[in-house]
Amino acid sequence: MTAARVGIGGPVGSGKTALIEVMLGHLARAGIQVAVITNDLVTDEDAERLRRGGRLPPERILAVQAGACPHTVIREDPTLNMAAADRLDRQFPGLELILIESGGDNLASTFSPDLVDYWLFVIDVAGGDDIPRKKGPGILQASLLVINKADLAPHVGVDFPAMMAEARAVRGGRAVLPAVCRRDEGIAEIVALLRREVLFR
Amino acid sequence: MIAGAGQPAGTGAAPDMRLLRALHFADSAFPSGGFAFSWGLETLLAEGRADGRNLRGWIAAELRGRWHQFDRVALAGGFWHSGVALLAWDRIVDESIAAEGARLDSLRAGAALLASARAIGLAVDPAFAEASDDRADAGHFPVVQGHVLAIAGLDLPAALAVSATTAARGLSSAAVRLGRSGAISMQKDLLALMPLIADLAAAPPDRDTLPGSFAPLSDIALMRPAAGRLFVN
Ligand SMILES: Nc1nc2c(ncn2[C@@H]2O[C@H](COP(=O)(O)OP(=O)(O)OP(=O)(O)O)[C@@H](O)[C@H]2O)c(=O)[nH]1
Numbered sequence: 288m289t290a291a292r293v294g295i296g297g298p299v300g301s302g303k304t305a306l307i308e309v310m311l312g313h314l315a316r317a318g319i320q321v322a323v324i325t326n327d328l329v330t331d332e333d334a335e336r337l338r339r340g341g342r343l344p345p346e347r348i349l350a351v352q353a354g355a356c357p358h359t360v361i362r363e364d365p366t367l368n369m370a371a372a373d374r375l376d377r378q379f380p381g382l383e384l385i386l387i388e389s390g391g392d393n394l395a396s397t398f399s400p401d402l403v404d405y406w407l408f409v410i411d412v413a414g415g416d417d418i419p420r421k422k423g424p425g426i427l428q429a430s431l432l433v434i435n436k437a438d439l440a441p442h443v444g445v446d447f448p449a450m451m452a453e454a455r456a457v458r459g460g461r462a463v464l465p466a467v468c469r470r471d472e473g474i475a476e477i478v479a480l481l482r483r484e485v486l487f488r
Numbered sequence: 489m490i491a492g493a494g495q496p497a498g499t500g501a502a503p504d505m506r507l508l509r510a511l512h513f514a515d516s517a518f519p520s521g522g523f524a525f526s527w528g529l530e531t532l533l534a535e536g537r538a539d540g541r542n543l544r545g546w547i548a549a550e551l552r553g554r555w556h557q558f559d560r561v562a563l564a565g566g567f568w569h570s571g572v573a574l575l576a577w578d579r580i581v582d583e584s585i586a587a588e589g590a591r592l593d594s595l596r597a598g599a600a601l602l603a604s605a606r607a608i609g610l611a612v613d614p615a616f617a618e619a620s621d622d623r624a625d626a627g628h629f630p631v632v633q634g635h636v637l638a639i640a641g642l643d644l645p646a647a648l649a650v651s652a653t654t655a656a657r658g659l660s661s662a663a664v665r666l667g668r669s670g671a672i673s674m675q676k677d678l679l680a681l682m683p684l685i686a687d688l689a690a691a692p693p694d695r696d697t698l699p700g701s702f703a704p705l706s707d708i709a710l711m712r713p714a715a716g717r718l719f720v721n
């Protein structure tokens with residue numbers, strides 16, 4: 288048995304690492320064995336931040352550098368990530384879930400089906416309520432769209448319920464969930480969906 | 489499985505199949521993780537020790553120094569050996585890489601190519617997986633490349649040509665992605681380098697040649713820490 292591989296993509300700063308940080312707490316409480324791979328552009332910043340967070344033993348967090356190209360390493364040539372995930376599987380028998388954070392990219396980024404079983408695309412309200420309307424492949428094709436930073440909606444003039452409705456409409460009814468990663472709001476629902484659709488437990 | 493793969497190299501395959509296989513494995517779209525490595529070029533361009541306008545000369549020097557003396561020899565061993573002998577050869581290659589960073593990068597690139605080869609259904613030697621441990625995967629990039637091209641049915645001259653071509657293209661496309669060379673100038677450079685590549689790849693090493701390398705500038709660049717770099721190295 289190998290662990291399920293779940294991608295987390297989305298534009299720069301939308302809250303991908305923040306989402307992983309809060310999800311790790313929920314997953315630990317459910318007793319699910321997790322590891323994380325980050326794809327930072329230049330540094331190991333996100334991997335270091337997750338290690339400092341202390342929710343996972345540091346050796347369960349691997350950094351893969353993306354060679355100036357965050358979308359290549361998750362789509363056109365995902366082999367560095369595949370090799371890192373194979374290593375985690377070998378190193379931690381019983382591992383159930385590997386979360387792979389893409390380096391911040393644009394709305395056209397998608398994960399290769401060779402790399403992941405399921406993937407989340409994270410956008411945030413501060414990027415503008417027109418983002419769902421722009422229908423990038425990330426927005427349309429992700430298994431789950433997360434709209435993060437709902438707390439900021441009043442400050443950036445976004446009608447949050449309207450944004451959610453528009454996102455659901457462009458995705459033809461496929462999953463869209465709201466979140467405030469900073470306050471751990473909406474995360475239980477995201478984890479419940481992953482358990483149902485990916486982990487089957 | 490790839491049609492015809494696994495046959496002894498150089499027998500049974502029509503010449504056109506050999507050409508098609510070489511084209512397939514030399515394709516820049518063949519996933520092998522290579523795009524993420526600049527093998528020291530990023531650092532040297534940033535420091536002005538390599539000149540974006542004379543990449544052709546730089547790549548030629550890398551091909552003559554590093555590729556011909558190190559990669560070509562390491563690849564041939566990977567091509568010839570299997571099982572225990574393959575791992576023993578990989579150890580020899582491991583010990584010949586002085587810089588720890590470069591050693592780990594070569595293992596990382598080798599692991600990516602192995603992952604790719606397994607995923608497309610090639611019968612990769614199980615010795616590589618058995619010898620991997622917590623810290624690193626067994627299999628240096630050129631050794632793995634030799635092994636993968638052998639089991640994919642290429643002959644050694646074709647494997648060497650694929651390796652030299654992909655090495656030259658890897659360096660020039662890193663320069664393009666760094667904004668230091670253009671996509672068109674890159675193609676002019678690669679065409680101009682073709683006779684050199686043909687020449688360097690023509691003769692396989694003797695069976696008792698050990699991998700060495702003489703590319704002092706890029707060797708030093710590979711020892712630098714990674715801070716602020718776009719490429720793995
Ligand atoms: N107000 C608010 N801020 C948030 C929320 N989630 C994340 N942030 C902030 O948004 C910023 C970016 O968060 P990250 O988690 O680093 O985003 P990222 O998508 O991982 O960024 P890259 O990996 O650089 O693309 C940080 O300052 C977070 O504190 C949220 O729900 N509400």
Ligand SMILES: [Mg+2]
Pocket residue numbers: 303304305333388
């Ligand atoms: Mg991040």
